[in-house]
Amino acid sequence: MSAVSVTVIDDHPVVLAGVRAWFTAAGITVAAAGPDPAVAWTPPGRSADVVVIDLHLADRRPTAGAGAWDDIAALVAAGRRVVVYTMRDDRETALRCLEAGCATFLTKAEGEEHLVAAVLAAARDRPYVPPALAGAMSADETPDRPRLTDREREVLLAWFQCESKHLVAARCNLSPRTVEGYIDRVRVRYARAGRPAPTKASLVARALQDGLVALEDL
Template structure:
């Protein structure tokens, strides 16, 4: 895609805003910061239409604000968490709450720009912090997926849309949607909801269905 990606940036440090603005100015495809905000509240007071939200978790020295992430995700925003926190349990919780990608601020320009481009196309992006969290998780209650469900799931991770999965596997888009719905239902029944593509990637890696290299 060559059209600009419009993002909203929510972070309470001016140096982060300046740094990301410089990175975005050099991105290809171009990335435009539609609005820079010092808190989630200020985003909701004056936000514009954006393709992706880049969100810090901690404001004014308080504990990570997961309520903000949950609200943004529930409102349909594609949220990339960009935080100094790297704890695996926090990373996995953010994915469960709807984040499409979790990045450590130490991962810097290369990973953030790639994650923004991926978020716009619904492709999962796996940075080092997110990969470590997934691989270290010892999840239980793993649902049993059929061979066909696994095939559909992995193909979906490797393509940009359900239509491309259907073309690759010689099935209808409706069949793809049915398989993915059944997979989500199985994870929900096991108490491990996967509301986003990123969360399903996390589940699949935790359960040994796919590796980071497969992505």
């Protein structure tokens, strides 16, 4: 895979400088950075592989019910890979980020190692579960847990571990269309349970919450 690029949205200059240094050291190109989400929509930020965004932006407080969430929703709807990197560390916020379609959620206390790994994973459409998110998901006691067949679980886990459905098909000795069918059936079951999982990241979260896969499997 070619070099990964990222757009960083944060309104603290010290954070921007520190995160830029981390990414540069890891060989990740910072295409754009700034306090306004608009940097993700204008060149060169528009073409970045991943968008890292803080929830606590000036005039975009998540407690207001809109703001940063609107920006995240627009980015996800446009097909962007979004990593939330914030001071908030509560379970509700972590799960809400996954519900919104973000690739993953990190607290700023988790630092360089996890942020770099999360961005690299998101760029490759691979799941990444840092400690804070793992804790949030393990604490989720949602009762509506779809029951999957052994084959569905096998295909689902293979998809979490592979970069494409074609690789899953080769591993499981199935056609790509059959793999697609298995994954679609799992999504339908979650949707019927009132717990939609439209993105790969959200499906990973559901599977972890429900004990269908374990962190070590990923």
